[in-house]
Amino acid sequence: MKLSLSDDQWKTISGKLNERKPSSDLDPLVFVMAEEGTEHADPRWTTGETLLDSIVKTCQPRPSITHAELFVPTNVKTETPHFATYIFKTADWIANNSDNKNFYLNLHGGMWRAVPVACVDAGERVRVECSKHIGTPYSLVRYAFSAPPLRSLSGMLPSAPRSSAHCATLTTRILQRSLPELKMEHNDAWYGPSTLFIEAATGTMAKQTHSYLKETEQLRSLVETESMTHAHNTLLSGSDSEVSLLTDDDCDSAIRLMSTRACSPDVDSETQRIVQKQLATALLRASIVRRQVGDDAVASS
Numbered sequence: 493m494k495l496s497l498s499d500d501q502w503k504t505i506s507g508k509l510n511e512r513k514p515s516s517d518l519d520p521l522v523f524v525m526a527e528e529g530t531e532h533a534d535p536r537w538t539t540g541e542t543l544l545d546s547i548v549k550t551c552q553p554r555p556s557i558t559h560a561e562l563f564v565p566t567n568v569k570t571e572t573p574h575f576a577t578y579i580f581k582t583a584d585w586i587a588n589n590s591d592n593k594n595f596y597l598n599l600h601g602g603m604w605r606a607v608p609v610a611c612v613d614a615g616e617r618v619r620v621e622c623s624k625h626i627g628t629p630y631s632l633v634r635y636a637f638s639a640p641p642l643r644s645l646s647g648m649l650p651s652a653p654r655s656s657a658h659c660a661t662l663t664t665r666i667l668q669r670s671l672p673e674l675k676m677e678h679n680d681a682w683y684g685p686s687t688l689f690i691e692a693a694t695g696t697m698a699k700q701t702h703s704y705l706k707e708t709e710q711l712r713s714l715v716e717t718e719s720m721t722h723a724h725n726t727l728l729s730g731s732d733s734e735v736s737l738l739t740d741d742d743c744d745s746a747i748r749l750m751s752t753r754a755c756s757p758d759v760d761s762e763t764q765r766i767v768q769k770q771l772a773t774a775l776l777r778a779s780i781v782r783r784q785v786g787d788d789a790v791a792s793s
Contacts, residue, residue, distance in 0.1 A: 566615070738782065
């Protein structure tokens with residue numbers, strides 16, 4: 493029987509096929525977004541945020557990382573890159589809006605460090621896995637099992653999708669289930685924000701990521717161009733209106749090169765910290781600022 497579709501059905505199918513870009517420099521990348529602790533709690537924080545900051549800093553090794561979440565790149569306007577859980581909330585995708593900009597770039601601006609994780613089709617695989625964990629309840633108690641002496645019992649805790657978790661447990665769980673080739677050293681409940689950050693930034697994961705990016709750069713002939721340098725500088729220090737004029741391709745290519753530098757074994761810890769902070773700023777401005785300016789332009793037209 494010959495297949496016959498209406499014009500509306502063809503438009504729907506065509507729209508779905510064209511919704512995603514066929515290829516991007518960020519397809520093999522996801523990022524662990526880690527928030528650095530501060531010496532003193534910010535007076536603008538809620539009581540819950542202040543309490544959690546104190547607990548995590550007390551129980552975790554240095555560097556002091558008080559929160560971790562996933563950033564999954566996307567050029568699809570209906571998708572958001574942020575997947576996270578916060579105290580008193582369940583895990584979910586975080587919508588891009590003005591509150592998002594205030595949270596990531598104003599209230600917590602300058603505190604983020606981005607750690608790249610690279611595998612074949614990492615973005616798509618992690619995004620699919622994240623959706624299986626929507627609604628995961630937040631657990632403050634689990635922090636006790638990510639530090640000695642209870643950490644030795646962490647393997648006894650459930651790790652299935654939607655089992656209770658704090659931010660680092662959830663992030664680890666999704667990475668382990670979607671990217672098993674990372675071969676992370678411990679079970680998901682073992683990790684706190686700092687220990688997850690240390691393994692992702694300096695352990696086997698970092699070496700795998702750097703090796704993958706360097707090898708695929710050679711295959712793609714990805715070299716720094718004038719437009720990529722412009723995108724890099726604009727994402728870090730340009731105005732919001734200048735950021736909004738950048739193309740997806742230039743942003744993706746600039747972020748890809750920054751990712752390679754962020755996991756390079758040839759830089760000292762302080763230089764790595766600076767590059768990770770720059771990478772986080774670039775990711776957040778590329779996603780939040782460009783989308784918000786675009787949405788504002790549509791709303792005013």
